[in-house]
Amino acid sequence: MDEFGFIDSIKQEAYMQPSLIRGIGDDGAVFSSEAGKSFVTCIDTFVEGVHFSKETMQPFHVGYRALAANISDLAAMGAEPAFYLVSIVIPQSWEMKELSAIYAGMKELAKKYQMDLIGGDTVSGESLILSITVIGRADKGKARYRSDASVGDVVFVTGTLGDSQAGLHILTNQGEYRNSNYFIDRHRMPEPRIPFALGLKGLSRIALNDISDGVASETNEIAEASNVTIALNDEEIPISSDFVQFPKQLQHQWKYFGGEDFELLGTVREQDWEEVKRIAEKTNTRVSKIGRVTGGYKGHVLLKIDNKEERLEKKGYNHLSR
Amino acid sequence: MDEFGFIDSIKQEAYMQPSLIRGIGDDGAVFSSEAGKSFVTCIDTFVEGVHFSKETMQPFHVGYRALAANISDLAAMGAEPAFYLVSIVIPQSWEMKELSAIYAGMKELAKKYQMDLIGGDTVSGESLILSITVIGRADKGKARYRSDASVGDVVFVTGTLGDSQAGLHILTNQGEYRNSNYFIDRHRMPEPRIPFALGLKGLSRIALNDISDGVASETNEIAEASNVTIALNDEEIPISSDFVQFPKQLQHQWKYFGGEDFELLGTVREQDWEEVKRIAEKTNTRVSKIGRVTGGYKGHVLLKIDNKEERLEKKGYNHLSR
Known part of the structure; x- marks a missing residue:
């Protein structure tokens, strides 16, 4: 199969977004403006050997997870997925049927959110690399930023933290584990929190970020962008029931610095917290209060742990460090 | 410098697009809908050793040319560049200062078209790879497609063909050449035909494509998408004055199959041809009639050369062939 044949094979049969005017097949895709809407866009890249490996992922998962990471960014912006x-x-070293499986993984997730694949490029190179650009839409004035946290806000997080890294640990360390499929699934097929993020639309103000590098990194991003202190309480960080089977030191590492859980981290006014819980229940999303926005140091995150309060540094992934 | 420092260093000081609401610095960029406009988007990837090499390009050119190729796609869609x-x-193997030069090359071209850099990702890997997504805007109903050619149309092309490959030849084959800087510039710093493409706005119908893989490939794309025959005349294919210094066989190869000239190829009604010439003059663009759209074989391109008419096959680049 050559480039043209391969592109034909991954083309969608039919498009789902009504605003799409022209999909794949010309020099670019065309979609229309929509009154009262803004567009949100971002790009994310995944390199074999850096972000994933054939030893822990099947090609289907590589595609699924890469698109999930991008959709998670849209969730963190309060945007509804539309195009990729x-x-x-x-x-x-990659077979055509493996490449098709990567696209099948993306398509499975895309279908769930009515996203259309509207462009692409295929080139040869030394390692498998996926670069995905997503485009979503938000109601005008309702895109959600990291810079919107205010002193007094409740800090919350969806789901449970550290599961993705626990899954990777299970895949790379032989042994007996409880509930291993749960953790492996969380690593390979993370679920971006789109329904919950869109449910928050009614709130007048919310700071939002998604957990791709670890909650330590993302709380710091909100604290810096909003010029506030965030005070977290270790006892309140949500973990799944079988997470305690792992050594304490690994639990701590994965919860705070593991990343790739693609949960949402947010801050809202105290009086909006009940509404957030209601939206979480309605969208079948676990949500936990994990701390407070306070004054004091600008751009710091403090963690209360073992009856001490210490500074929580960023220390997440930083792929360019070398 | 780490990822965060590097991203800070490439961030724009100020944004130029009034519709941009939020640029780099959050999970995604936000831009507003614009009444009466459609958006056009595409992605293109450039791999060291496949699409460029340090031996023939300085880092500045790598960035300039990669963005130029993307902007050329917007031109071919009749769209005005906005974001990348x-x-x-x-x-x-790449130094920070070389990476900065890549971005400087992109910025130089972006500035010319008032484009804002609104997102990105930096990851480590084995070879240097640039993936660029561009977003432009077109008046509603005025995006230009390959599928809009009709029997009787004039086929035209901007500029001169084969220069980019001639430049690459000069860079990779020692020798005495006339006007070598001209050809090298055409290879390293191609100029996308934006002013001319936007000037065509008033035309009710035009088929448009940009020459990235060679005019043989792109005429075939229009012929296939429009289900027509395109008949070209070798004598009318525009070449630059010093192009004749190269062996005849190379001239032929570069003109038809060389690619990367990033000129525009189009077809318009006979009665619109004068208007196209007027727009070309106004935007300081050379434009040449090179053939006709005819009936007959659907999706074929015929070339009249040396008093014979033969079929011109696609045979352009096909990066996935292996």
């Missing part, structure tokens, strides 16, 4: 474009660098 | 997002995969 995929550039793929293909090495000799 | 850049994902970069960085190997150990």
